[in-house]
Amino acid sequence: MQGKRILLGITGGIAAYKIAFLIRMLKKSGAEVRSIMTPASCDFISPLVVSTLTGNPVGIEFWNKQTGEWTNHVEYGLWADVMLIAPLTASTLAKMATGNSDNLLLATYLSLKCPTIVAPAMDLDMYQHPTVKRNLLQLEDDCVTIIPAERGELASGLEGEGRMAEPETIYTALSSFFNRTQTGSLKGKKVLITAGPTYEAIDPVRFIGNHSSGKMGFEITKACLAEGAEVVLITGPTNQTLTHHRLQQIDVVSADEMSEAVKSNWESCTIGVFSAAVADYKPKAVAPSKMKKSDTDPTIELVKNPDILAWAGANKSKKQYLVGFALETEDLLQNGMNKLKKKNLNFIVLNTLADEGAGFSVDTNKITILDECNKQTEFELSSKQKAAENIVEYLINSIS
Ligand code: CTP
Numbered sequence: 001m002q003g004k005r006i007l008l009g010i011t012g013g014i015a016a017y018k019i020a021f022l023i024r025m026l027k028k029s030g031a032e033v034r035s036i037m038t039p040a041s042c043d044f045i046s047p048l049v050v051s052t053l054t055g056n057p058v059g060i061e062f063w064n065k066q067t068g069e070w071t072n073h074v075e076y077g078l079w080a081d082v083m084l085i086a087p088l089t090a091s092t093l094a095k096m097a098t099g100n101s102d103n104l105l106l107a108t109y110l111s112l113k114c115p116t117i118v119a120p121a122m123d124l125d126m127y128q129h130p131t132v133k134r135n136l137l138q139l140e141d142d143c144v145t146i147i148p149a150e151r152g153e154l155a156s157g158l159e160g161e162g163r164m165a166e167p168e169t170i171y172t173a174l175s176s177f178f179n180r181t182q183t184g185s186l187k188g189k190k191v192l193i194t195a196g197p198t199y200e201a202i203d204p205v206r207f208i209g210n211h212s213s214g215k216m217g218f219e220i221t222k223a224c225l226a227e228g229a230e231v232v233l234i235t236g237p238t239n240q241t242l243t244h245h246r247l248q249q250i251d252v253v254s255a256d257e258m259s260e261a262v263k264s265n266w267e268s269c270t271i272g273v274f275s276a277a278v279a280d281y282k283p284k285a286v287a288p289s290k291m292k293k294s295d296t297d298p299t300i301e302l303v304k305n306p307d308i309l310a311w312a313g314a315n316k317s318k319k320q321y322l323v324g325f326a327l328e329t330e331d332l333l334q335n336g337m338n339k340l341k342k343k344n345l346n347f348i349v350l351n352t353l354a355d356e357g358a359g360f361s362v363d364t365n366k367i368t369i370l371d372e373c374n375k376q377t378e379f380e381l382s383s384k385q386k387a388a389e390n391i392v393e394y395l396i397n398s399i400s
Pocket of ligand 1: 280305323
């Protein structure tokens with residue numbers, strides 16, 4: 001972030017109060033910050049707070065009513081390396097989508113020479129409204145990067161999607177924006193991604209499953225979308241959500257369903273990234289009604305599930321590129337190499353539960369990539385978002 005010039009646009013939502021924390025983080029990391037606030041945002045955070053924290057005057061009006069001095073919105077646009085608008089309200093979103101410039105922030109947005117990143121914040125029903133969804137799609141088409149709103153408690157007392165991403169998340173998105181050397185490297189490529197766990201039914205109410213959250217697969221999906229790819233995401237049950245006009249999400253429950261979805265889509269894709277934690281076994285028979293307790297201990301007979309990745313490897317054309325994952329508890333590299341060869345992969349992403357911070361239920365991961373030439377690349381412990389970006393960057397370098 002050192003020396004980066006961030007133009008921070010603040011609009012009138014309650015999440016504006018959190019921006020003070022973001023400014024502190026940006027300043028501490030060496031960034032220069034200037035801010036433009038919409039008149040409505042001044043009801044939620046004082047311009048004095050923003051100017052004190054940024055160390056710069058805040059732009060609010062087109063001109064100063066006392067001195068008659070004009071604020072040059074074009075100059076703001078020329079100065080910035082990136083414009084971040086956070087929080088982004090439904091009103092400013094709609095104006096950005098239609099090219100309305102009735103305040104300084106909007107006029108600056110229309111004059112920008114640099115990329116724009118936005119962090120929407122709205123109440124539950126507003127965020128779900130078709131006009132808001134349509135306007136967000138329009139912004140994406142206009143090459144604006146969207147940091148999606150998160151789920152949680154909203155100021156209205158409702159619970160759901162609409163909270164502005166936390167300052168830490170916005171900070172990470174900004175720093176990965178500056179770290180990214182290439183953009184649009186996967187434009188024109190269709191990527192098939194598997195994610196999440198599979199649930200194998202025992203009876204209508206019980207199943208065999210695992211603790212996979214699906215986060216890694218969703219982060220890889222985001223990283224591929226950010227590079228311009230079209231993505232077919234085939235996911236087991238998960239709480240993760242993602243909407244994007246280049247994303248086709250296919251929800252499945254069992255390994256058999258995931259296998260069918262992969263078989264129908266693999267041929268049309270050029271890249272496969274298989275991060276799903278597929279259950280290796282399923283009950284041989286699914287009880288047609290809820291199994292009752294009995295005096296004897298029941299035994300569930302298991303049979304093998306299809307190995308979906310191995311099928312994709314066996315049906316891989318010369319033009320296709322295939323990436324697998326492996327979670328190992330011992331002999332990480334040897335087991336990884338065996339899987340890479342057996343499943344005909346181009347590279348495999350390894351992680352081990354022996355590493356603190358890696359695994360299903362944590363937000364971080366420590367990965368090693370092993371390729372077909374036995375080259376090992378170890379990465380530092382990082383967020384799953386960063387790990388996903390590393391994997392996608394490695395993928396881009398490997399295919400180009
Ligand atoms: N995989 C798959 N279908 C399966 C099992 C695994 O597609 N039925 C994929 C996973 O998505 C992952 C890779 O294969 O990309 C490795 O999964 P893993 O369970 O570690 O490997 P297995 O071959 O099942 O070996 P083991 O469980 O014996 O370690």
